[in-house]
Amino acid sequence: MSTMLSEDRDFNGLGEQTTDGQTRLTGGSMASIPEYYAGKNVLVTGATGFMGKVLVEKLLRSCPEVKALYLLVRPKAGQSMQQRVSDMMVCRLFDRVREDNPDFHQKIIPISSELTQPGLAISPEDVEKLSACINVIFHCAATIRFDEPLKHALQLNVIATQQLLSLAQQMNHLEAFIHVSTAYANCNRKHIDEVIYSPPVEPKKLIESLEWMDDGMVRDITARLIGDRPNTYTYTKALAEYVVQQEQDKLNIAIIRPSIVGASWQEPFPGWIDNFNGPSGIFIAAGKGILRTMRANNDAVADLIPVDVVINLTLAAGWYTAKHRPKPALVYNCTTGGINPFHWGEIEHHVMLSWKRNPLEQAFRRPNTNITSNYLINQYWILVSHKFPALIYDFFLRLSGQKPQMMRIFNRLHKAIGLLEYFSSRDWEWNSENMSMLMSQLTPEDRKTFNFDVRQLNWPEYIENYCIGTKKYVLNEDMSDIPAARQHLRKLRNIRYTFNTLLVVFIWRVFIARSQMARNIWYFVVSLCFKFLSYFRASSTITN
């Protein structure tokens, strides 16, 4: 890989590598990223998802001469694919593109596709159209659920990728195929290089075996199959990388491996986020005062990466792959830990600070989350700070004739944090040399427009914008309501003080009623207080 890199660096804008490994001199300086995408037809899968949307927006905004974006979209939840794409384009994420070019939607061509179906359920006419015009593919679609049944995860993350690769081979003008993987595809290793590791099993054999098994049988063998990986997601993403690698002789391929993708850092505006995945749901649950404890290692690196950084790198990788056609295919570990590390303990601190400054509306309790790596301590706080308040709250809901709901919310939260704990309790080392190499290949202008230099990332500022982003864009809360949210937190504090005082008095009353010793202590403390009071009164009378 390192030989490959140095060879690539030598091109430095002077030549291109052809598919048969020959270097063809182009004799001039290399086109910038926007110049490269000008006039190109780009195919995007997963465009309605978190990262796909940001990719579409950035491509339209920073490469305004791109010819067309073909989006593979399925109808969902009673909405046609056309309706879904129209809804996507009116969302706030596209405000800046809309300002620059109100007609940007004309460049977007939705193609009906259900990736889990044979042939991706693309009509023959559309296949013909795509085969004739597509220049670059960005494959973002995947199931990212950690509890996905193996068969479905395999269908979408592996088989659909295989089918897309077959389609790509029919495309006459394809210059680059960019596959979005995850930095955790090989999370069973501590140190992860920018190489494709041997798959845990030959994907073809697994696909054939699972074909005849019913869901129950697959469920029974899933744990054995995934082995030391935590879920079917990371397992199938590892298989998908291998499947992509198999085609590297026929296509110009790159694999992007982002770590934990968070809200945007700078673009299109700081803090943009639209989902509860990964840390976002945790931050929100902490801000609402629901999450009080979670298992995480304070000193482990929290490898968050802003979504705009990932997308800038992905677009740059598309440009580089098309121009240089590196063989073997390059893998880009898109991570922050080795360059600008930040730890879960620091994240906790800054998230709490941020919620103090910009509280969420209608919090259940005052935000106060603590992370611990100790299982027993965590279980204790779950009982005291999650289950006990939930029981009391549900009891009052029942008394007032309403349906109890808090315990149900906590059960869902516990399921979610149970699935995330694996990632917050360990740390990994990723080699990210290719990210640095790619940066060195950009023109100074592209380095600004497609910035993925995470050395400049100021974590406290980023975390604050991230929390504000979840408030504004996920929960649709208004920033002007912050004074009311603060007032609500003060009310909660007073309720808590009153509750604690009543609890102490109650417990003490029970003790006094039952124990002579408790009564003696009580009389002793009360008489001591009286003595102090009369001493202070006497001394203040003398000084007056």
Ligand SMILES: CCCCCCCCCCCCCCCCCC(=O)SCCNC(=O)CCNC(=O)[C@H](O)C(C)(C)COP(=O)(O)OP(=O)(O)OC[C@H]1O[C@@H](n2cnc3c(N)ncnc32)[C@H](O)[C@@H]1OP(=O)(O)O
């Ligand atoms: C404060 C300090 C803290 C510091 C420590 C922080 C530690 C953080 C650790 C984060 C580690 C993240 C690691 C990720 C690593 C892999 C990265 C990737 O490659 S891949 C990327 C990572 N991949 C992932 O992150 C996927 C992980 N997620 C999953 O696998 C599943 O969501 C699930 C199994 C957790 C829940 O399944 P299920 O119970 O079936 O629930 P559904 O999903 O069906 O959602 C139902 C509805 O609830 C909504 N909602 C959801 N959450 C929340 C919330 N917290 N609240 C409120 N609402 C929430 C949801 O929007 C939906 O609404 P609607 O659409 O119905 O209106």
Ligand SMILES: NC(=O)C1=CN([C@@H]2O[C@H](COP(=O)(O)OP(=O)(O)OC[C@H]3O[C@@H](n4cnc5c(N)ncnc54)[C@H](OP(=O)(O)O)[C@@H]3O)[C@@H](O)[C@H]2O)C=CC1
């Ligand atoms: N988010 C993260 O933290 C990370 C994500 N990644 C990778 O980045 C990529 C994008 O992730 P992200 O944007 O967060 O994921 P999302 O869940 O937000 O988006 C997934 C996309 O895939 C599409 N999709 C899912 N199933 C099908 C199907 N059967 N047919 C057609 N389209 C389908 C979804 O479409 P629909 O709207 O119709 O459901 C959606 O557009 C994935 O490959 C993921 O592995 C890697 C590291 C971290």
